[in-house]
Amino acid sequence: MTTSQNLANPKHHLRARRAALAVTIVTAITLALVLNANVIRVHAVGAFTSLKAPGEAAFVAGHRGDATVAPENTLEALTLALDSAADYVETDVQLTADGVPVLMHDWTVDRTTNGTGPVWTYTYEELSALDAGSWFGDDFAGATVPSLEQFLNVLRWSTKNAILELKGSWTDEHVALVADLIARNGVANHVILGSFDIMTLQAVQRVSPELPGMLIVRDIVGDPAQLAAAAGAVALVTSKKAIMRNPELVQQVHDAGLGILIYTLNDSDTWSDAVALGVDGIVTDRPAELGTWIAKEVSDRGTLPFAPQHAFGE
Ligand code: G3P
Numbered sequence: 001m002t003t004s005q006n007l008a009n010p011k012h013h014l015r016a017r018r019a020a021l022a023v024t025i026v027t028a029i030t031l032a033l034v035l036n037a038n039v040i041r042v043h044a045v046g047a048f049t050s051l052k053a054p055g056e057a058a059f060v061a062g063h064r065g066d067a068t069v070a071p072e073n074t075l076e077a078l079t080l081a082l083d084s085a086a087d088y089v090e091t092d093v094q095l096t097a098d099g100v101p102v103l104m105h106d107w108t109v110d111r112t113t114n115g116t117g118p119v120w121t122y123t124y125e126e127l128s129a130l131d132a133g134s135w136f137g138d139d140f141a142g143a144t145v146p147s148l149e150q151f152l153n154v155l156r157w158s159t160k161n162a163i164l165e166l167k168g169s170w171t172d173e174h175v176a177l178v179a180d181l182i183a184r185n186g187v188a189n190h191v192i193l194g195s196f197d198i199m200t201l202q203a204v205q206r207v208s209p210e211l212p213g214m215l216i217v218r219d220i221v222g223d224p225a226q227l228a229a230a231a232g233a234v235a236l237v238t239s240k241k242a243i244m245r246n247p248e249l250v251q252q253v254h255d256a257g258l259g260i261l262i263y264t265l266n267d268s269d270t271w272s273d274a275v276a277l278g279v280d281g282i283v284t285d286r287p288a289e290l291g292t293w294i295a296k297e298v299s300d301r302g303t304l305p306f307a308p309q310h311a312f313g314e
């Protein structure tokens, strides 16, 4: 039967119209999702193009997802943080024995799974067979250690951004595995790579200079600009202790044209002090709560800036 005969037949005609309608609907939904994501999403480094003034609302980064309500660094915790008022979700990346980037904080699987031993001794198949949820609660029994790829597959459909902390020291070759996953999932503009290791951030710059880096330092010693330049970083992430000891650090880092994040603040007294100092982002285990607190206590505040009241809870 020819095409014209097909179309002349009412049954074929109906089938063809249904197929065309299905294609139109799928295309429209896909376009809506893509456009929606692109319109609402701000670039991950957008937060550092205009640095916060004292009293201005800091952005919220969910530490290991929303680790107060679900087991840290599982897809459950990460998704909850992406769906909360958090602006960013922070997670930790390590490599398995067979070179698969996976999300886990500790060097060993002992604390957060039913297995034992270092992460790097497990193949991905072995690691993903572990139970990463029961330690947190029966409701999460059977949760698995996610691969970075699984998480980026979720992130790509979210309006939020992610901080991917590369744990330990990474070679160019290993960084390329992460960069490739980021590129393949189309999230290059929605991730920041963090590391305690300057050489790892230098590797990121060599492999994918378009990916922004953040240097994590327990303390900022010396010139913040030099420190960040050595790592090619757009921002520094430092501890509550470092800022408590020297609150002028926030201004010094801003004067160098860099962003500054503080980790890990979990109560409203420290949130208040961090905002009063003009910290750009707060890493917290309580992203949903901090998001609500920011909206209520800071965004509605008419008279900014306000002064630190609690000296970080001391
Ligand atoms: O965001 C910084 C923070 O995640 C670093 O500490 O040990 O929780 O990875 P840690």
Ligand code: CA
Residues within 6 Å of the ligand: 090, 091, 092, 165
């Ligand atoms: Ca981390």
